[in-house]
Amino acid sequence: DAGVIQSPRHEVTEMGQEVTLRCKPISGHDYLFWYRQTMMRGLELLIYFNNNVPIDDSGMPEDRFSAKMPNASFSTLKIQPSEPRDSAVYFCASSSLEGEKLNIQYFGAGTRLSVL
Amino acid sequence: AQKVTQAQTEISVVEKEDVTLDCVYETRDTTYYLFWYKQPPSGELVFLIRRNSFDEQNEISGRYSWNFQKSTSSFNFTITASQVVDSAVYFCALSAHYNQGGKLIFGQGTELSVKP
Numbered sequence: 001d002a003g004v005i006q007s008p009r010h011e012v013t014e015m016g017q018e019v020t021l022r023c024k025p026i027s028g029h030d031y032l033f034w035y036r037q038t039m040m041r042g043l044e045l046l047i048y049f050n051n052n053v054p055i056d057d058s059g060m061p062e063d064r065f066s067a068k069m070p071n072a073s074f075s076t077l078k079i080q081p082s083e084p085r086d087s088a089v090y091f092c093a094s095s096s097l098e099g100e101k102l103n104i105q106y107f108g109a110g111t112r113l114s115v116l
Numbered sequence: 117a118q119k120v121t122q123a124q125t126e127i128s129v130v131e132k133e134d135v136t137l138d139c140v141y142e143t144r145d146t147t148y149y150l151f152w153y154k155q156p157p158s159g160e161l162v163f164l165i166r167r168n169s170f171d172e173q174n175e176i177s178g179r180y181s182w183n184f185q186k187s188t189s190s191f192n193f194t195i196t197a198s199q200v201v202d203s204a205v206y207f208c209a210l211s212a213h214y215n216q217g218g219k220l221i222f223g224q225g226t227e228l229s230v231k232p
Contacts, residue, residue: 042222042223042224042225043207043222045221056219089159093161103149103166103211104151104163104166105163106163107153107160107161107162107163108160109159109160110159112159
């Protein structure tokens with residue numbers, strides 16, 4: 001099975017530009033999560049979806065951040081406009097409620113974002 | 117409120133030493149899951165173990181073992197005969213809601229350095 005796939009792996013952009021991060025969850029998983037990792041704040045949940053519907057976006061830092069999941073195999077996290085403080089590693093993860101792997105989140109390799 | 121505390125920020129050992137990583141959690145839920153993830157220098161997050169709140173049996177997997185004690189709200193991780201490849205940041209995490217797909221609250225992580 002392919003794991004969670006994120007793209008791009010690295011993104012360097014200038015302040016004010018729009019940034020779009022992409023994620024393909026594991027096939028059959030019905031939960032998808034976006035996390036951000038920084039030195040100061042550690043790993044923090046931004047938003048998660050169940051069956052393509054956003055369930056909890058209380059971790060989204062501000063209106064500049066938005067996330068969508070148009071279908072079961074694709075999600076985006078968009079930052080517009082980007083700011084230097086958005087520089088971080090962004091992880092996508094997916095999970096399922098079924099079977100032995102109940103509630104185990106599998107993570108993508110992450111996108112390292114640098115906003116100059 | 118849910119919280120995970122990893123009091124050890126950094127640990128340094130010499131190869132073949134045993135090392136224990138501490139994890140203390142807080143939750144008011146009676147049903148919950150505890151996890152350990154490994155983040156090697158390459159940056160990905162690798163799932164190691166999941167434990168549910170009803171199963172206090174210790175678990176051993178090769179050189180890895182986990183000690184879950186509800187009485188002290190702890191879920192400690194021991195690596196026996198450590199190796200250089202064990203060098204990584206280790207995260208303890210809590211998931212307290214069955215129907216949230218494993219929404220995770222992470223500790224701040226413990227950086228383990230194993231020197232040859």
